[in-house]
Amino acid sequence: MPVKTLDLLEWPRLCQHLSTFAATKLGVAAAQALEIPGQLSESQTLLNQTREVYDLENRLLTPLVFNGIYDIRAALERSEKQGVLSGEELLQLATTLAGTRQLRRLIDRQPELLALNRLVADLRTYPELEQEIHHCIDDRGDVADRASEKLVGIRAKQRQTHAQIQKVLQSLLQRKAGALQEQLVTQRGDRFVLPVKAPQKDAIPGIVHDTSTSGVTLYIEPQSTVNLNNQLRQLKRRAEAESEAIRRRLTEKVAEVQADLEHLVMIVTTLDLAAARARYGYWLGANQPRFVDSEEPLTLRQLRHPLLVWQQNHEQGDPVVPINVVVSPQIRVVAITGPNTGGKTVTLKTLGLAFLMAKVGLFVPAQEPVELPWFDQVLADIGDEQSLQQSLSTFSGHIRRIQSIIESLTDRSLVLLDEVGAGTDPLEGSALAIALLQHLADHAQLTVATTHFGELKALKYQDPRFENASVEFNDQTLSPTYRLLWGIPGRSNALIIAKRLGFRESILDQAQQSIGGGTQEVNEVIAGLEDQRRQQETKAQAAARLLQSTEQLHQKVSDKASELKARERELRQQQERAIQHEIKIARKEIAKVIRQLQQGPMTAQAAQEATQKLEQVTQQRLPSQKPVAKAKVPTFKPQMGDRVRIPSIGQKAEVIGLAPDADEVTVRFGLMKMTVSVTEIESMTGEKVEPKPKPAPAPPAPKPLTVRTSENTLDLRGSRVADAERVLDDAIAQAHGSLWIIHGHGTGKLRAGVQAYLKQHPRVERYEFAEQSEGGTGVTIAHCAV
Structure with missing residues (x-):
């Protein structure tokens, strides 16, 4: 580029x-x-x-x-x-x-x-290099004592020697207080010294290392600490040498x-x-671009200049006016016309930046869909190229730049030209601009050019590869709106502006006669087209608002329907749980009655009492079944006094009672009486009662959708089983639904420990390995009770 x-x-x-x-x-x-x-x-x-x-x-x-x-x-x-x-x-x-x-x-x-x-x-x-560095280097960036045993010994001696020096100096501070300027120990270089009054320097024999600016204070190293200071300096150098050796060893490992x-x-x-x-x-507020092939249009709707957006938000700039750019695949040249300061140059820069942003992986500040072809390079000639040093005029500078563009052209180039052909005689400049754009139509993938030349507006009607666009101008305010209009060339505004500004009528009339009436008619046609465009855009905006309102209403209705369905599922699940709870209690009570019957005397009275208790449990606990009309007459219908067989217990019995709905019969065999369903008996010849058609079961409620997020994902890799159990217990306590537990593969010890812990945890209803796309056997999903 x-x-x-x-x-x-x-x-x-x-x-x-x-x-x-x-x-x-x-x-x-x-x-x-x-x-x-x-x-x-x-x-x-x-x-x-x-x-x-x-x-x-x-x-x-x-x-x-x-x-x-x-x-x-x-x-x-x-x-x-x-x-x-x-x-x-x-x-x-x-x-x-x-x-x-x-x-x-x-x-x-x-x-x-x-x-x-x-x-x-x-x-x-x-991680092993990281750990070794942290072992040897402390948080301040110094070599720690623990880095080597040798360094531990050296620094221990340093501290001991330093303590001895301080002890001697503190003793001198007390004994020679009158000779000292201040009661403190200070340093000059790496030597510990005392501030001694100059007239009393002989009171503390030693080496003078410094003098105050006024000369009244001498900084003396007492003779009694000279050897100790020498030892401390040697120890410091040894410590520095050992520290450097440790850092060198670590540096060598980094180099490896x-x-x-x-x-x-x-x-x-x-x-x-x-x-x-x-x-x-x-x-x-940008969207991801999609690169399209040569058969699809370039689409950039509500495209904003990113630098102007920054200026608006950070530098109190004016609101950014978006532009719409939709170019058909067969178009090779777009000619943009309009007044100065109307935004033509900004349009070129906005397009160029949009394509560069897409190439480097940036989202483009435009509405979806953002679709643009792949350009291998963007070539631009924007602004004046005047050079006093090279004695180049504006026109010469443009020509040199355009020549460079022509030499760099490929069939996948995007060319951006500002004021093509300007800076010279209008007739020659217009002819040059037409020839240049036709050449670019043959050799570049897309060219966007701004111009003032009216002749370029007619190229669209001579060559289908050309398209017109213009920047809108407000005749009332005499200012551009910065909106880009497609398919409509810009009209001449010079005479209109001059007239609105009060220019002399006679001069304007003479100018109008010079250019002829054709130009005025063309401007009137263009003005009519612009007015039609504005009306269509107003209607399109109204339709868009209506569509948006309709979509919002549809969304509200859909959300309400989804809410009602969810409520219905919840009520059905609550009802099912209540029924299962009652059945569970009923089973326990029935089992209790049977155990009492087995343990007590086998008498008719006991059997009768057991039967009554069972009937009582059935009425209280088990859900009632509403009778459903039979589709056809059963092949066998039991009557009072009939002898029947009960295959489930291998007994013959006598029918002694019929339920009103004919779904159950009371039978007696020996001393026992019991009530059974008609489907559990058959005649002595093997005929059975045809069961009533059962109502279609309600479809099962869909399993709640479990979505993996960072909040319900727990990474235990590298943990010990004991540590993992503590972390796992906290996570299960806070879980609402499913919990993804990443334990990895490794030796399998952590996975076995995690699943053993899940198996005995009261809140975990079940657990399973994750799908292969989510980690397979390296991840366990625990389903926790809500």
Whole structure:
């Protein structure tokens, strides 16, 4: 992409705005030096990454966090050259490894994010190197005592020697208080000294290391501490040498994996840049673009200039007027006409930025659908190209720039030309502009040009590859509206403006006669077309509002219907639970009656009492069944006194009672009487009562939809079973429905411990492995009682 084109479109400003959404210095630097891909596949990958981060942060409400990540590229370069990293650099490297690991874990928990998971698939974060650095380097970036036994001994002696020096000096402070300027111990260089009054320097023999500005105070190292200070200096040098040896050892380990760490930096930068693109797109209210082939139209509705949106929000700029751009596949040249300051140049820049944004993976500030073809390059000539040093006029500058564009053309180029052919004789400039646009129609995929030449308006009617557009102008206010009108050329406004401003009528009449009446008629036709366009747009807006109201009403009705269905399911489930509860109680009471009957005497009275209790339980607990009309006469109908068989218990019995609805009969065998359903008996010849048709069972209530989120997902990988149980108990206590538990595969010990704990937990109704797409046997889903 030519650098001149990027500067003309103010691309560096957009990159600067994008960089404010980055979280790390790596991302800021990458955004400010944003590279523009040369292949469609690269742009598509970037767009996929942006979309996944956008969904992660705005749909799943799980932001990417870059805490603790630093720009460690300089440290890696120095380690490669066998330099020694400072403690602070090593600490930053360790925190970068930890922060990157957290990013990878977050992405691993979202397997549906295919592009991001591919990005971090081969990421190595070296936890053992991170742990060793933290073991040797403390939080201030200093080498810790625990780094080596040798260093522990040296620093212990340092502290001991320092204490001895302080003890001697404190003694002198007390004994020689009159000779001292102040009651304190200070340092000069790395030597401990006392502030002694100059006239009494002989009171404390020693070495003078410094003198105050006034000369009244001498800073003396007492003779009694000289040897101790010497020892302390030697110990300090030994400690520094040992610290440097430890840092050198750590630096060598960093150098061994330097290539992997550079790859890590690249991945972190890519993630931060993707997050910045997603957050910038969200802030802009932009939508994901789709690259279309040559048979589909270019569609950019309600397109806004991103830099003007920034200016409106951050610099109290004017509201941004969106434009609509819909270009048919056969169109190769669009000629935009209209007055100066009408927004023609802004339109060119808006289009150019929109295509560049899509190429680098940014969302475009336009309404969906955002559909545009792939351009391998954007070539622009916008604004004056005047150069006093080269003795070039504005026209000469344009010609040189256009010549460069022609030499760089490909059949997939987007060309943006501002005021094509301007700056010279109108007749020659118009002829040159027509020839240039026809050449571009043959050799470029799309050209958008602004012009004042009326002759270019007629090209549409001579060549189907040309289209007209104009920026709207308000005759009443004498100002542009910045709206883009398609299919209508701009009309001449010079005489109209002059007349509204009170210009002398005689001069205007002479000018009108000079240009002839044809021009006036053309302007009147164009004005009529513009008026028709405005009326159509007003009606379209009214229809859109009506459609929106209808859709809102439909949505409300749909939501109410869904609410009623959900309520119906809930009531049905409550009723089913109540019935099952009553049946459970009834079974217990029936079992109790049977146990009492088995344990007591086998008498007719006992049997009668048991039968009565069973009938009482049936009436109280079991749900009643409403009779349903029989479809046809059964083949066997029991009567009073009939002998029947009961196959379920292998007994013959006598019918001694019939229920009014003929669904049940009371039978007696021996001393026992019991009431059974007519479907449980048959005649002595084997004929059975045809059962009544059962009503169709109600469809089962659909299982509630369980959606995996960050709140119901628990990552236990790397935990011990005992620690995992404590975390798991807290999570189950707060769970509402299903809980995704990530334990990984590993040795299987953690998985077995988790499932054993779930099996005995009272709130867990059941558990199962997740689908393969959600982790398979590395993830267990626990269904908890609500």
